[in-house]
Amino acid sequence: MTDDPIVSEVRKARREILESYNGDFHLMMKDMIIKQRKSGHKVVTLKKQDQIQGVERNAYPIHR
Numbered sequence: 001m002t003d004d005p006i007v008s009e010v011r012k013a014r015r016e017i018l019e020s021y022n023g024d025f026h027l028m029m030k031d032m033i034i035k036q037r038k039s040g041h042k043v044v045t046l047k048k049q050d051q052i053q054g055v056e057r058n059a060y061p062i063h064r
Contacts, residue, residue: 021028036043
């Protein structure tokens with residue numbers, strides 16, 4: 001497999017963001033949800049029957 005510079009850049013950014021939360025994925029997601037709610041943008045949640053066929057559900061579900 002060849003190295004893709006865009007994929008490498010995205011993975012590097014992902015690692016840096018997670019490192020800024022001391023590697024705590026749940027803390028990062030909690031903060032992202034808070035920022036999302038404060039943004040004022042409309043957030044859409046698909047109902048179970050509205051899940052897009054062929055698209056996997058979130059691999060990292062948030063437990064509140």
